[in-house]
Amino acid sequence: MAQHVAGPEIERLIQLLARLPGLGPRSARRAALHLIKKRDTLLNPLSDAMRIANERIVVCSTCGNVDTSDPCTICRDGKRDPSILVVVEDVSDLWALERSGAVNAKYHVLGGVLSPLDGVRPEHLNLDRLVARASEPGVAEVILALNATVDGQTTAHYITELLGHLPVKVTKLAHGVPVGGELDYLDEGTLSAAIRQRTSF
Amino acid sequence: MAQHVAGPEIERLIQLLARLPGLGPRSARRAALHLIKKRDTLLNPLSDAMRIANERIVVCSTCGNVDTSDPCTICRDGKRDPSILVVVEDVSDLWALERSGAVNAKYHVLGGVLSPLDGVRPEHLNLDRLVARASEPGVAEVILALNATVDGQTTAHYITELLGHLPVKVTKLAHGVPVGGELDYLDEGTLSAAIRQRTSF
Structure with a gap:
């Protein structure tokens, strides 16, 4: 394990990064190293962005969206x-x-x-x-x-x-064939729904 | 794009996360949302871990390794x-x-x-x-x-x-068949090297 060679601070960074969806232990190590190398252009800004997000993000009490204002941008949008x-x-x-x-x-x-x-x-x-x-x-x-x-x-x-x-x-929402989808790869349920809910050409 | 619905703070977080190796724009959005949801257990600790890493990590002037001390843990290790x-x-x-x-x-x-x-x-x-x-x-x-x-x-x-x-x-380093590797999938160069550098059983 890397804890023997890198300090506990780096090890902790790797462990936390590994908890992000899409990153496993191996890619978390790579991400940590990338952050350490790009200290000024990535590590610092990302750390700040997280702190700011943590300070400002609220859940909209109207709709449940996350935003930096309550009501959120969508709930306040008069054009909707x-x-x-x-x-x-x-x-x-x-x-x-x-x-x-x-x-x-x-x-x-x-x-x-x-x-x-x-x-x-x-x-x-x-x-x-x-x-x-x-x-x-x-x-x-x-x-x-x-x-x-x-x-x-x-x-x-x-x-x-x-x-x-x-x-x-x-x-x-309508069921049907996804745009770009091939019939051969679709399940029976989707195909049945696509036939049942067919529209005129 | 999400910038119309989420605040600029969230958008900046997504953009910076997308620059990590292994995360694309889509997985960066998922990671940002995951961070926002796990504010106390992940967003805060990760932001802190990054700040601490940034403050303490140095490049070892002897070997070029990254660590929180110079000389690094490996260079100081008397058992090596x-x-x-x-x-x-x-x-x-x-x-x-x-x-x-x-x-x-x-x-x-x-x-x-x-x-x-x-x-x-x-x-x-x-x-x-x-x-x-x-x-x-x-x-x-x-x-x-x-x-x-x-x-x-x-x-x-x-x-x-x-x-x-x-x-x-x-x-x-020796060239040869990777452990668990199947000959059928290896290139000619690797196979030639594995034959040339064969060892007795």
Whole structure:
């Protein structure tokens, strides 16, 4: 192990870097060495950026997004359609949808999905606030942009029932062939859905 | 892009993380989000570890290793054979050899290899100090543990000539079949070397 040759400070840096998703023990060592070599242009700025992020980042009390202001940039954005709420599992899904530019509406981050196996129950999710927001006058549609997994779809059904008494339309993402996808590699469920939900040319 | 939805502080964190080897733009976003979620257990400690590393890490003026002391832990280690100098390109190679436990000697980190294409000339490498160390009484062998690349082998030849006038034995790593390697997947050069340098069973 490297602890015998490098000081404990370097070893600690490697161990912490190895806990980042996408970095294993080996790539964490490489990243640590890269940081040490690029001290002025990377190690210092990254350390500062982390400290600043830690000081300023807050969770939006309205939608659950992370930002440096509460309400977050999206909740304060007057150019977005306030009649549509896009429900996502995680902030990463919000970012993905924003990158796609597919929808210009407000978001609601659940902070997870229902999962009996992992012990995630409704009270662990940001659901009370969702019902409150969906009840506000002016909200016409709730798009459930949840993952097409068992837990994601279970959560989608649960939310659909939860919002059943409200005068809002609850919709979900279409299933189908991914753009650029080859039929040969797709599972039967996706192909069936793509046929069932076919659109006119 | 995420800069429209996340604050500039988060965007800067993502950009800096993306410059780590092994992380691309997508995994940097995931890493940033992971850091933000694990603020107390990861973001804070990592930021501190980086600051401490930056304050304390020095390059060993004897061998070129990075450590928090000069001379480094290895150069100060009295249990190592001082008659052998292992020459490596980079600190990462030193770490790799230490992990293998293959040799218990002193090191010398060149800080690169000669490369006409990249404009790396002898004066850019830690060579003067190598000649001085190899000239010290008590040094009997210099092991050139350089990569088996064109530049690595060019550098090995250059160093062999550079040390030619000294009463030290200059050796290099053996070529051969990697442990666990399958012959079918090895190149001709490796196979030829493995046959030429075969050992008795």
